[in-house]
Amino acid sequence: MILGVDLGGHSFALGFVRDGTVLSLREFETPRSRTPEAVSAALKERIDDMGSGIKVHGIGIGVPGMLDFDREKVLRSPNFAGWEGLHLRSLLEKSLGIPVRMENDANCTALGEGAMGAARGLENFIVLTLGTGVGGGVVIGGNLVRGGHGMAGELGHIVIGGRRICGCQGSGHLETVAGADGIEARALELGLEPDLKQLWARRDDYRIRPLWDEVLEAIGSAVASLVHILDPDAVILGGGLGPAEDFVETLEPVVKRYLGEPYRTLLELRPAKLGKAAAVIGAASLFSPAGEE
Numbered sequence: 336m337i338l339g340v341d342l343g344g345h346s347f348a349l350g351f352v353r354d355g356t357v358l359s360l361r362e363f364e365t366p367r368s369r370t371p372e373a374v375s376a377a378l379k380e381r382i383d384d385m386g387s388g389i390k391v392h393g394i395g396i397g398v399p400g401m402l403d404f405d406r407e408k409v410l411r412s413p414n415f416a417g418w419e420g421l422h423l424r425s426l427l428e429k430s431l432g433i434p435v436r437m438e439n440d441a442n443c444t445a446l447g448e449g450a451m452g453a454a455r456g457l458e459n460f461i462v463l464t465l466g467t468g469v470g471g472g473v474v475i476g477g478n479l480v481r482g483g484h485g486m487a488g489e490l491g492h493i494v495i496g497g498r499r500i501c502g503c504q505g506s507g508h509l510e511t512v513a514g515a516d517g518i519e520a521r522a523l524e525l526g527l528e529p530d531l532k533q534l535w536a537r538r539d540d541y542r543i544r545p546l547w548d549e550v551l552e553a554i555g556s557a558v559a560s561l562v563h564i565l566d567p568d569a570v571i572l573g574g575g576l577g578p579a580e581d582f583v584e585t586l587e588p589v590v591k592r593y594l595g596e597p598y599r600t601l602l603e604l605r606p607a608k609l610g611k612a613a614a615v616i617g618a619a620s621l622f623s624p625a626g627e628e
């Protein structure tokens with residue numbers, strides 16, 4: 336059995352995966368200190384609780400943030416301050432006593448949606464996760480695109496213009512406008528209740544519509560650029576917003592307006608299917624395709 340873990344931030348999710356199916360997905364609060372030692376101890380405790388009597392052959396871990404090319408070290412993690420340069424893979428392997436592999440969490444989501452979800456059967460696809468922040472993963476020719484340094488596919492940091500400073504210190508990135516934190520900050524500026532679900536449900540309200548116009552323009556132009564660069568079979572929209580009612584239908588005309596002619600008729604936008612299970616399935620698949628073992 337392979338264990339998939341999505342390290343998250345406030346909470347972490349873990350589940351045993353067999354043949355690409357999560358047998359038991361559970362979520363736990365991350366220790367408040369968020370030190371590597373505390374997180375590792377919490378993981379160990381939960382794995383022991385959940386897996387008594389189960390032989391775990393490997394643990395795949397999705398880590399929020401940028402990792403080195405060899406997937407040994409954390410280069411930068413917005414949710415885990417002070418982990419820069421940490422040899423997380425070997426640290427966890429030592430403390431858990433089980434082989435560990437790791438990958439960026441949004442890449443894990445892409446692998447999961449590719450194995451069992453909205454991108455199943457596709458060789459070329461992009462997964463954009465619209466959550467607290469904006470993440471992504473790019474699969475081309477059936478392989479995750481990792482780039483020259485291991486940091487490809489940071490789709491939340493696509494430059495859309497403007498001067499808002501991103502959590503990564505760059506300016507004008509997609510995440511500053513289209514991440515839940517960015518949307519809620521903008522809502523406050525406009526004197527609106529910063530509740531994402533309510534804001535989306537009441538999107539036709541004349542006071543709320545300009546906020547969504549701004550968000551949809553940002554996401555739509557970014558998706559169109561991605562389509563022009565990568566010519567994917569499909570673009571999958573995940574996180575809390577992607578699968579929200581009518582989100583894909585509302586975004587589609589915006590993307591098409593930005594797209595060049597031959598691309599418009601081919602555009603395939605889909606909501607993600609697996610929710611939180613995607614990253615856990617994808618993390619487990621680091622040990623074998625779709626976690627078969």
Ligand SMILES: [Zn+2]
Binds near residue numbers: 492503504
């Ligand atoms: Zn950024």
